[in-house]
Amino acid sequence: MKAFLRYREVWLLAAIVVLIGLISTRFPGFSDPANLRQVFNDTSILMILALGQMVVILTRSIDLSMASNLCFTGMVVAMLNAAHPAIPIPLLIVAALLVGLALGAINGLLVWRLNIPSIVVTLGTLTIYRGATFVISGGAWVNADQMSPAFIGLQRAALLGIPVLSWIAVLVIALFFLLMTRTALGRSIYAIGVNPTASVYAGIDVGRTKFIVFCLSGMIGGLCGYLWISRYVIASVEVANGYELNIIAACVIGGISIAGGIGSVGGAVLGALFLGIISNALPVINISPFWQMAISGSAIILAVVLNARGERRQGRIILRKAEAA
Amino acid sequence: MPSVPRLTLSGISKSFPGVRALHDVSLSLYPGQVTALIGENGAGKSTLVKIMTGIYQPDSGSISIDDQPVTLPSAHAAFGHGITAIHQETVLFDDLTVAENIILGHAPRTRFGTIDWRTMRKNAKEVLGTMGASHIDADARLKDLGIANKHLVAVARAMSIDAQIVIMDEPTAALSMKEIEELFLLIEFLKSEGKAILFISHKFDEIYRIADRYTVFRDGEMVGEGLIKDAGQSQIVRMMVGRAVDHIFPQRKAEIGAPVLSVSGLSHPTEFDDIGFELHRGEILGFYGLVGAGRSEVMQAISGITRTSSGTITLDGKPIAPKSAADSIEAGIVYVPEERGKQGVVIGLPIFQNVSLPSLRRTSKSGMLRLAEEFALARSYTERLDLRASSLSQDVGTLSGGNQQKIVIAKWLATAPRVIILDEPTKGIDIGSKAAVHGFMAELVAQGLSVIMVSSELPEILGMSDRVVVMREGRIASVYDNKGLDAETLVRTAAGIAE
Known part of the structure; x- marks a missing residue:
């Protein structure tokens, strides 16, 4: 295998x-190596999002709400930054992770506790989260001139000649590789995808594991909310529309x-x-x-x-x- | 009675990898007569039905209809020859109407090539009428009908294609007494129409009530046939169970200790009622019964997979109430489920990951797996079970059924249980692997474990058990000490036949 x-x-x-x-x-x-580095950097956000989606798909589920989560969380951090430019960026990233986690947990709870198919749940939250973005922003945009230089500059800073955004992608790839190959959770995710019935008999809590993967994809959506907004320096209701x-x-x-159980970080x-x-x-x-x-x-x-x-x-x-x- | 068979199967053999399902069997079905096909689980009945309906191809042998040799290369071909099967779960379309279900596949057309709905409904009503089933509304959705009426629709479908050979595979399994009576009226009607009927059932009262002839299968061979009026029940039971000993069961000195697990008053709203028994240290307790007697359901309740409505389970004197498989594994009770492919092995994962799956809490430290320990665990248990594999990283899907079963057992043993419940542990595996599994069971109880073995194979029950619990229709019918116990007693108790 x-x-x-x-x-x-x-x-x-x-x-x-x-x-x-x-x-x-x-x-x-x-x-040219320089251009390929640029391509990698341009693709970083998509790679990170794909990893979050991967863990969900492996459990025979799907998260259609990731791009809407990204849009909502991006708007939240952009508005926070515009209103309180003094908030340090690491704290904003933590906030993005937590907001994303909350949205993912809503998906996960509906799938776990109410046993609704994930495609239905996340089709619903896809529109709800985007609608919520309109509600909190009143339909207004947050523009580049409202964002602090640190907010925009972090991912563009170079470390060893490579932008921080690329480093974040590398870090997320490494963490997901560890998760999928070296942890009990990763093993359970594969087992559930390949054979959910046998997993139940083996004492794996299928519902709880699905909840966790939706929390993960939510956190990834939230993280990418910050990365996306700070990259394209505009937050609006239209951000990443259809990107799921x-x-x-x-x-x-x-x-x-798509049938679950097969796939890898690479x-x-x-x-x-x-x-x-x-x-x-x-x-x-x-x-x-x-x-x-x-x-x-x-x-x-x-x-x-x-x-x-x-x-x-x-x-x-x-x-x-x-x-x- | 007419003596020219409508359908004759002769010399049919069929093997699957590692298993000989049918060996040189013959069967004849006569017009206007019901032939009962009798045999234990695994005797080859289902395989034969699948050959008759074109789903499996026999390795050798011939099939003829009205003395003309035929081949049945597909389900469609069998259908074309007028062979139709009515299964336990009738294969019909829930969301279509009764008329559509009856006429589907040969619907009348208008001159524009579209379906002629009016003629279709009329034809369907006619067929229902001839069967005396005009109470069924041809426009009703099938899903709104009860099981018994669904059977009627299935039969109506057979009638509408002018099927001459009707196979009924345990048609009464899900029916109430009244519905069974209605089904029997229907079978009488089919007989009067000259159909040849194959009736498969585990229930002797039904067989004696409806069948004209019988054919008995045992271990894939035909061991007897004749007219039902010439054969007594005990004679047929003897044919079903009497066999040459095909392998020697391990000798073991029974050192039965104190009770380990005791169950009392265990009940479920629909599956079983008032189950009580004790399992002792070092004991193998056999559970025998017909399919659907509720044995697996009881075991799933004890191992936390399903919930009970009342009753207590005590392990080592402490009451337990497992709410999930993880709980019962933690407590020391493991359940090795019956369906190896669906509930046991995880095909697509390598051997060592299969073995460690229920033990991930032990082989990981704060969530991180320790691969060396996983491999060590897998190696020690697969070696004890004499697993044949080139490497522990091999996908379990590449192994034979017998070796997969060893992995399933290894995987639950690796959790270091006190009580191990084996559900049909040797179903569908080859003789060599069977002996390995039996030998290993003897080893387990010698080490002080306690084993519950659910099995429908009489030699296994008699060869391995210290005591045998017989279940019938969700209740415990009797408990026997396995001293001088004979197969016929067990079959009679399980089927509810008086001496």
Whole structure:
């Protein structure tokens, strides 16, 4: 299984290398290390969001409210910063994590305690959280000139020549890698996704674990709320509208099975990078944004077909071995 | 009585990896007669039904209808030959109307190629009328009907395609007494229409009430057939259970100690009532009964997976009330569930992760896993069970059924339980793995553990148990000391047949 997963990620990595190579033939500067660092930085927020979505999808659930959570939490921290510029930025980040956590916990409680399918719950909270953003802001924007220099500057500061935003992404990737491979919670998340019934018999609390993954995706949404607003320096009701689909697309391209239980941190990161490269490169080689959408869409379907084929091949191997045994 | 069979199966064999499901069996169904197919669980009845309905292909043997050889490569082909099956859970469409369910797949068309709803409803009503079931509204949604009426619709469907061979697989399992009577009237009607009927049931009173002929299967072989009026119940029971000993059960010196687990007055609103028994240190307590007697449900209640309405469970003199599987594992009671694939192994995870899954609290420290300990745990238990695998990182999906079962047992043993409940521990696994599982059970009780073994396999019950609890219809029918106990007594008690 592990060898098989590596196999899939290696292929995704190869596809990304080929993609970069192809783009370089039209736009030679694209494969410069400096430009690639820039692409990574541009994709950081999507990678972080995809990891939050991944843990939810692994448990056979989905969180459609992540982009709305991002929008709401982003507005909260932007308004706090505008009203009280003295609040230190680390404290604002903690606030973003807590607000996101609260919104995620609402999703999680509804899924856990009322046993409502997550797609229904988060479809509801998707509109509620965005609506709540309108309520707290009165529909007004928070503009760059209302934000403090520290608020905007933190993620742009360079550490060892790399922006803080990229470092945050690296840190989140490392934490999720530890979570999924080295903790009891990570193991339970996989077990629930692969076989929920057997997990119940093994003493795993399926409902509580789902609650925890929604809390996690909520915190990630909240963190990205701050990162997004401070990056694009405008907070409005329209922020990240429809972005939940990009997050899910990154997961799917990264080989995370919508049926749950299959997927890895590396896959989610590579899936996000793939989308990031496409959206970065196509404008510079003069391909219209509509082609971008078509290419992203084709990549999703191609990824699903390849993954389904991979799993089927795996199935045949099982059968042959079982017959030989 | 006509003596020319409508459907003949001869020399049918079918094997699955590691299991021989059917070996050289024959079966004939006669027009206007009901043939009862009798056998224990695992005797091969379901496999035969699946072959007759085109779902499985036999490895060898032939099938003929009205003396013409036929093949049944698909469910559609079987349907085309007029073979239809009515299952325990009838395979119909809940959200369609009665008429649609009856006519589906061969609906009349208008000259524009659309479905001719008027003719369809008329045809459906006619079919229901001929069966004396005109009380069913052809426009009602199927989900609003009771089980018995759903059966009527299933039969009406069979009638509407002019099915000649009707298979009824435990049709009475979910029916009330009155509904069973209605079903029997219907079977009489089908007989009068000249249909050949295969009736599968565990209940002897039903078989003697409705069947003309019987065929008995045991361990995938046909061991007897004839007219039901020539055969007594005890004769059929003997055919079902009498067998050559196919493997030796481990000898063990029973050193039964003090009671460990005692259960009293355990009740559930719908599944079981007033269950009480004691389990002693070093004892193997067998639970025997027909399918649906409530054995697994009792075990799931004891292990915290389902809730009870009343009753007490005492472990080592202390009352416990497990609210989840985690609670009972913590207390020292583990339940190894019956359905290995669905409830046991987690296919897609490697062996060591499967073994450590219920023990994650022990193999991790403040939430962080300690992989070395996980591997050590997995290695020690899989070695004790003589697991054949190339590496502990291998996906359990690549293992045979017998080896998967060893992992399931290893996984719960690794939690260091006091009481281990095994539900059908050797169902569907090969002889070699069976012996390994039995040997290991003997080893466990020798170490002072106590084992509850739910099993529908008589040799296993008789070969392994110190005492046997027989359940019938959600209650304990009797408890026997396994000294000079014979299979026929158990079957009679389980089925409620008087001496």
